[in-house]
Amino acid sequence: MSSSPVRPDLSPPLSRLHEWVVTVDHKRLGVMYIVTGLVFFLIGGFEAAMMRWQLAWPGLDIVMPEDFNRLFTMHGTTMVFLVGMPILLGSANYLVPLMIGTRDMAFPRLNAFGFWLFFFGGALLYFSYFGAQGLYGMGSAPDVGWFAYAPLTERTFSRGHSTDYWILGLMVSGFGSIATGINLVTTILCMRCTGMRLMKMPLFVWIMLVDAILIVVAMPPLAAAQVMLLFDRSLGAHFFDVQAGGSAVLWQNLFWFFGHPEVYILILPAFAFVSEIIPVFSRKVLFGYPLMVAATVTIGFISMGVWVHHMFAIGLSPAVNTLFMASTMLIGVPTGIKMFNWVATMFGGRIRLHTPMLFSIGFLAQFLFGGLTGVMLAVVPFDWQVSDSYFVVGHFHYVLFGGLIFSIFAAIYYWFPKVSGRMLSEALGKWQFWLLLIGFNLTFGPMHVSGMLGMPRRIYTYQLDRGWEIWNLLSSIGVLFQALAIAFFIWNVIRSLQRGTPAGDDPWDAWTLEWSTTSPPPAWNFDTDPEVRSRRPLWDAKHPDDPDWKYE
Amino acid sequence: MTTHDHQRIELPAPCTGPMLCAFGITLGFAGIVTSWPVAVVGVIFALAGGVHWWRQVLPDPVEITPDITVHPTPIEPRPERVAKLTTHRAHRARVPLEIHPYSAGITGGLIGGLVMAAVALTGSWLEHGSIWFAINVMAGTAMPSIGDMSTEGLLAYDASAMMTAGTMQLVLCLFIGLLYGVIMPLLPRWPVVWGTLIIPAVWCGLMLAAMSVVNPALETHIDWTWFIGAQVAFGLVCSVWVVRAEKIDTMQHWSYLERLGMEAPGVQPEEDDE
Numbered sequence A: 001m002s003s004s005p006v007r008p009d010l011s012p013p014l015s016r017l018h019e020w021v022v023t024v025d026h027k028r029l030g031v032m033y034i035v036t037g038l039v040f041f042l043i044g045g046f047e048a049a050m051m052r053w054q055l056a057w058p059g060l061d062i063v064m065p066e067d068f069n070r071l072f073t074m075h076g077t078t079m080v081f082l083v084g085m086p087i088l089l090g091s092a093n094y095l096v097p098l099m100i101g102t103r104d105m106a107f108p109r110l111n112a113f114g115f116w117l118f119f120f121g122g123a124l125l126y127f128s129y130f131g132a133q134g135l136y137g138m139g140s141a142p143d144v145g146w147f148a149y150a151p152l153t154e155r156t157f158s159r160g161h162s163t164d165y166w167i168l169g170l171m172v173s174g175f176g177s178i179a180t181g182i183n184l185v186t187t188i189l190c191m192r193c194t195g196m197r198l199m200k201m202p203l204f205v206w207i208m209l210v211d212a213i214l215i216v217v218a219m220p221p222l223a224a225a226q227v228m229l230l231f232d233r234s235l236g237a238h239f240f241d242v243q244a245g246g247s248a249v250l251w252q253n254l255f256w257f258f259g260h261p262e263v264y265i266l267i268l269p270a271f272a273f274v275s276e277i278i279p280v281f282s283r284k285v286l287f288g289y290p291l292m293v294a295a296t297v298t299i300g301f302i303s304m305g306v307w308v309h310h311m312f313a314i315g316l317s318p319a320v321n322t323l324f325m326a327s328t329m330l331i332g333v334p335t336g337i338k339m340f341n342w343v344a345t346m347f348g349g350r351i352r353l354h355t356p357m358l359f360s361i362g363f364l365a366q367f368l369f370g371g372l373t374g375v376m377l378a379v380v381p382f383d384w385q386v387s388d389s390y391f392v393v394g395h396f397h398y399v400l401f402g403g404l405i406f407s408i409f410a411a412i413y414y415w416f417p418k419v420s421g422r423m424l425s426e427a428l429g430k431w432q433f434w435l436l437l438i439g440f441n442l443t444f445g446p447m448h449v450s451g452m453l454g455m456p457r458r459i460y461t462y463q464l465d466r467g468w469e470i471w472n473l474l475s476s477i478g479v480l481f482q483a484l485a486i487a488f489f490i491w492n493v494i495r496s497l498q499r500g501t502p503a504g505d506d507p508w509d510a511w512t513l514e515w516s517t518t519s520p521p522p523a524w525n526f527d528t529d530p531e532v533r534s535r536r537p538l539w540d541a542k543h544p545d546d547p548d549w550k551y552e
Numbered sequence B: 001m002t003t004h005d006h007q008r009i010e011l012p013a014p015c016t017g018p019m020l021c022a023f024g025i026t027l028g029f030a031g032i033v034t035s036w037p038v039a040v041v042g043v044i045f046a047l048a049g050g051v052h053w054w055r056q057v058l059p060d061p062v063e064i065t066p067d068i069t070v071h072p073t074p075i076e077p078r079p080e081r082v083a084k085l086t087t088h089r090a091h092r093a094r095v096p097l098e099i100h101p102y103s104a105g106i107t108g109g110l111i112g113g114l115v116m117a118a119v120a121l122t123g124s125w126l127e128h129g130s131i132w133f134a135i136n137v138m139a140g141t142a143m144p145s146i147g148d149m150s151t152e153g154l155l156a157y158d159a160s161a162m163m164t165a166g167t168m169q170l171v172l173c174l175f176i177g178l179l180y181g182v183i184m185p186l187l188p189r190w191p192v193v194w195g196t197l198i199i200p201a202v203w204c205g206l207m208l209a210a211m212s213v214v215n216p217a218l219e220t221h222i223d224w225t226w227f228i229g230a231q232v233a234f235g236l237v238c239s240v241w242v243v244r245a246e247k248i249d250t251m252q253h254w255s256y257l258e259r260l261g262m263e264a265p266g267v268q269p270e271e272d273d274e
Ligand SMILES: [Cu+2]
Pocket: A259, A260, A263, A306, A307, A309, A310
């Protein structure tokens, strides 16, 4: 017998919608996460474009100063919490059960709960644009920066409810992330198919395991800090209220104890994507799998012990600064190991330069650049010179845009055929890649220069005589290229969904279990429970005379 | 029931509870920034969603059995093979793999030194009518007193100058010959061209530039044409001598036992059949 979620009493579009709303299927939830994340990506990108327009030349007033503060706050918050997080949770949701050969996540309903908390949390945050102003006439969207430093967030300085919206929206979506993190850890540890020992898991799954553990460890301190701030603002507590004996540094410690692991929570999925894509498009096994696992776990540990590098400029003791400088540099070691292993995977391979591989190579180059400026910033005296300048903005956009977003596009071009059953256009994809590559570097490369010339981040405008004009103009021109690239992407998705080439089950001749089922996979994923003997089960099936398990 | 259905597939049933519950929780928090009725509605939603969810999983989870309608295409074995990495002896080697014996460099240097001296003395005799001129000028690099000599003095035999120039020539030729022996296998394409033309050209250029500092007085006496000729003669003889010597293996690919000189079955590399 069978029962289907389709409600016969609803009209077809409504019953379709109903199917998605009530679903507990990890694949549908994954798609919902990613689509929501991409919509927020467009919103956050629009906010960034407005800021670049305002800063394109000295003395412009395209937006009001107070709107500018909202723009950079909402841009940062959106990109970290409503773009990076859902896309990482969505892709883990979609791919982990398929890659480990199971039918769904360990807690399917908790999975749906996690998604909806994220979704409504994001909606609540954006509702501030209407709600905060309409009801109290004070403020609209949050304007305290994405890390919301005390005491600016205290009621004395932030009247109205905009900061409360920031707290509540992120807290609700953070609860969702914690739920999904727990779900992922349980699924990966308990639901693997026959033969898939820990060291036979695809590296993607290993990285997502470490990522989920980091989420479970790092998100609760943020929620706790936000509750404390809410107490300050609503219940008369004084945790961060400096005039009443509170501590602004306490907020910084609590926030960055979440904030730095968060950076790795966001970038680890990028590592996961390219660790699957580069081998398939180099036609070689991933170089140094055990070392990659070790490096991932090491990054997980060290990333929880470096947060003070965000606070070098606040006047802590030299001993503390030196300790965290050392730990920050230490994290470059496992990250460097990964870089070398990806390059070694490509070395001597039969490289196919399809769009997913192009984006992966773009990731390698740009993430390397962002990582190296990160090592520069880890040096305390250098950090003192450029702290809170555009150099820092350039640095972390190379990591999160040049790194993460490029790898996300690599992943979309790679797994879209599996999710939709249709290929994305290679020609449009290459247009998108080159335009985005040019636009990205044009926007964020010059920021290192304007930062070195002393331009502080978050300023609304600047004077003509600082020598910053040309660098800001270049940055703003880059946005046009990026916007064009994103237009190509949207067009590509729409066109391919309607009349893209049918993908077949395994369009890239890949090796992990998700390619052994249909595209898109059925609700039950696999007709029979898979059994694996190596890290590349499909290789074994395609080459029975020369299987991988003989070598592993 | 289809023939492919080896096992009974059960999936969790779709459920409105989680979404309702999440919506209620969000509304509940939103009450803080709007008004308390919003929070009350939120709590009601959250409870309703929670109860619905609870009843879906307890006492027994509600499950559905899907109609299995699609099947993946079976995976066929592929004809293409893996290109295995064959470790050639040049893989990760320190170049050069083979070198000339050091003795070839030393003897090459000595013979080259003799030829070089012959060229220099010939030039000296043709230009100044005395072979001692070249010897005295060479010794001047180490003996400042020679810089003060008159032209007649430079043309005459001087025992200490002879000793100095001879020692210098011997030592320099030994070391430069050894250097030739070491670097010849590293030079690309035509090592003899490098040894005859390029290295002497670099050396002469260096001397030309440095002589005014090393010994300004002597700079006026040196005959650059014959000087260069003598260097080229040395380079030609020495590099040809070195290159003609048989190359020997650097042992870097030898096993420890081979390097120890053990002789046992399996220790020595098999001779290639080809
Ligand atoms: Cu950090």
